[in-house]
Amino acid sequence: MIYFDNAATTVVFEEVLKNLNKYYTDYFANPSSIHREGQKARQLVEKSRFYISEVIGCSDEEIFFTSCATESNNTIIFGVAERFPNKNKIVVSPVEHKSVLMPLKQLVKRGFKVEFLKVDKDGKVDIDYLKNVIDEKTALVAVLHGNNETGVLQDIESIGKICREKEVLFFTDVVQSFLKEEINIEYIDFLSISGHKFNAPKGIGILYKRKDIDIPPLIYGGGQEKGLRSGTENVQLIGAISDAVRIWKQNSPEFIKKLKEIRKRFEALIKERIPQIHIVGEKVERLPHISNIIFQKVDAQSLIMALDSEGICVSSGSACSSGTPTPSHVLLSMGYSEKEALSSVRFSFGVYNTLEEVDFATEKIREIYLQLSTFF
Numbered sequence: 001m002i003y004f005d006n007a008a009t010t011v012v013f014e015e016v017l018k019n020l021n022k023y024y025t026d027y028f029a030n031p032s033s034i035h036r037e038g039q040k041a042r043q044l045v046e047k048s049r050f051y052i053s054e055v056i057g058c059s060d061e062e063i064f065f066t067s068c069a070t071e072s073n074n075t076i077i078f079g080v081a082e083r084f085p086n087k088n089k090i091v092v093s094p095v096e097h098k099s100v101l102m103p104l105k106q107l108v109k110r111g112f113k114v115e116f117l118k119v120d121k122d123g124k125v126d127i128d129y130l131k132n133v134i135d136e137k138t139a140l141v142a143v144l145h146g147n148n149e150t151g152v153l154q155d156i157e158s159i160g161k162i163c164r165e166k167e168v169l170f171f172t173d174v175v176q177s178f179l180k181e182e183i184n185i186e187y188i189d190f191l192s193i194s195g196h197k198f199n200a201p202k203g204i205g206i207l208y209k210r211k212d213i214d215i216p217p218l219i220y221g222g223g224q225e226k227g228l229r230s231g232t233e234n235v236q237l238i239g240a241i242s243d244a245v246r247i248w249k250q251n252s253p254e255f256i257k258k259l260k261e262i263r264k265r266f267e268a269l270i271k272e273r274i275p276q277i278h279i280v281g282e283k284v285e286r287l288p289h290i291s292n293i294i295f296q297k298v299d300a301q302s303l304i305m306a307l308d309s310e311g312i313c314v315s316s317g318s319a320c321s322s323g324t325p326t327p328s329h330v331l332l333s334m335g336y337s338e339k340e341a342l343s344s345v346r347f348s349f350g351v352y353n354t355l356e357e358v359d360f361a362t363e364k365i366r367e368i369y370l371q372l373s374t375f376f
């Protein structure tokens with residue numbers, strides 16, 4: 001099996017799995033219990049929080065554990081909307097993940113105005129336009145750092161600076177870029193992170209919130225996580241996410257170099273073997289692990305299924321509910337046609353992939369492309 005779907009999720013590091021066993025047996029207690037076993041579990045939670053805050057470059061009071069980035073994103077969006085009732089506008093990029101766009105759709109039903117930013121053909125936000133649309137009614141600006149479908153990176157530092165100058169809160173989803181790109185939080189008010197994108201298990205997310213901003217929670221209960229996220233802390237997965245962050249940090253230069261090499265070779269070979277393809281965002285700064293390819297004249301779903309039958313796992317950005325694929329909102333907002341969007345396949349690499357897999361997969365892609373394109 002060749003797994004090129006690491007932007008969807010990653011394999012859990014072996015060391016993380018090993019430690020998890022220990023966390024389930026030795027740290028089983030409730031961290032809110034005052035007895036020694038409870039306090040032992042509390043220590044694991046707080047040690048993990050502290051380590052993660054050091055990596056992000058913030059205070060441990062600013063780190064909150066959630067169940068996933070979708071929960072972090074919803075908490076931030078609904079929290080800000082409720083916190084500032086005199087503001088009714090949110091400015092957002094059209095290339096956000098659905099876990100940002102869907103809560104905003106709910107806010108529109110409650111009378112909020114959502115202003116979409118303009119993006120160019122590479123999916124980069126038009127910064128001058130951003131300056132003009134922020135007004136005194138704007139509660140929040142949301143622009144994700146690295147796009148999960150195309151890998152294209154936004155200039156979050158400049159965007160954050162503009163927001164700070166205009167006294168508007170800035171939220172960036174760094175789910176795909178965390179540990180793969182430098183993130184300077186100076187101008188960032190909220191961040192969302194997801195463990196399963198960097199070899200931790202599913203079911204654990206992080207929310208960073210600048211400490212001088214208070215927002216109400218989505219979930220009420222026992223007041224855990226300083227009241228922002230009630231519910232008994234997932235001690236084991238908190239330990240696991242911190243371990244995965246540590247392993248990434250310890251191996252960062254090597255991991256990133258590897259991802260870059262793999263993608264470079266993949267794109268060079270795919271261009272050589274199928275000259276008709278188009279690489280989305282090829283000329284702009286992108287995350288090291290994502291390559292989005294438009295295969296002119298071939299339907300992505302057929303290509304993905306044919307690759308699957310060869311043991312190669314990849315994805316597309318189009319949603320396939322009720323049997324009919326819907327083209328990716330990300331590619332459509334970048335100006336690609338529906339046909340192009342339905343021909344796009346996302347290849348996303350991980351630290352366990354090899355150059356040999358790239359050689360094999362690109363040859364298979366060429367063979368399948370030749371078969372499929374003769375139908376058109």
Ligand SMILES: Cc1ncc(COP(=O)(O)O)c(C=O)c1O
Pocket residue numbers: 007008067068069070071097099144146147148173175176193194195205
């Ligand atoms: C950019 C981005 N944001 C948010 C999410 C949601 O993450 P989670 O699966 O942790 O809810 C994803 C997952 O694909 C993503 O790629």
